[in-house]
Amino acid sequence: MNLIKINLLPYREILEQKQKKRFQLVMAGGVIAGGVAAFLIWGALAALVANQESRNEELNAGIKELDAQIVKVRELQAQKQSFLERKQKVEELDNKRFEGARIVDTVNQLVPEGAYLTAIQNIGGSDATISNTYTLVGKAISDNKVAMFMTALPSTGVFDIPKLDSINKTDNGQEFKVTANLLEQKKLAATQSSISAETTTTSASAPAASATTE
DSSP states (O other): OOOOOOOOSOHHHHHHHHHHHHHHHHHHHHHHHHHHHHHHHHHHHHHHHHHHHHHHHHHHHHHHHHHHHHHHHHHHHHHHHHHHHHHHHHHHHHHHHHHHHHHHHHHHHHOOTTEEEEEEEEESOOSSOOOSEEEEEEEESSHHHHHHHHHHGGGGSSBOOOEEEEEEEETTEEEEEEEEEBOOHHHHHHHHHHHHHHHHHHHHHHHHHHHHHO
16 A cells, blocks of 8 residues: 655745755854954955055155255355355455556656656445546656656557546646546457567567567
C-alpha cells in the first residue's frame, strides 16, 4: 500500500525568512563596505588637506622671509643712493674748488700790466649750485688795458667771449666790470686738447728748426 506524504510545514514562510536574512546580510555587508570606503576616502582627503596646509604654511613662511629680504634690499638701496648723493656733492665741491683756483690763476695771468682785478663773483647760482656766469671787477689805467684784457680772456679756453657791463672813470684810472661765461665741459676739453696738441707740435718742431739753422 502506497502512502502519500504531505508536508504540513509552512515552507513559504521559512523561504521568506531565509530570503529576508540573506537580504539583511547583504545590506549589512554593503553598509560596512560603504562605511569602510567612506572612512578611507575621508582619511585620504584629510591627509591631502593636512599636506596642503603644511605647504601653505611653508609658502607663507617663505613669503615672510622674502618680504623681510625685500625690506633689507630697499634699505640698502636707500643707503647706497644716499652715499652716492653725498659722494656726488663732495665731488662737486672738489670740482668747484679746483675750478675756482683754475679760474683765479688763469685770469691773473691774463691781466695786463697797468690793470688788476678786485673781485671775481659767480652770479645766477644758489647755495647748492654754481652757474657758469662770472663777473670780473677791476681797475685799469686806461681803456686800452681793459680792451687787452677782454681780448685775451677767450684765448685761455676757460671763458667764452666776455661782455663789458660798465666802465667808469675814477681818480686812479678806469673801474670796469666784465661778465663772462665758462665754456661747456665738452668744448673746454676739446679746447684744452687743441692747446696741448699745439704745444706738443711746437715743442717737436723746435729742435728741427734749430738743426736746420745750424
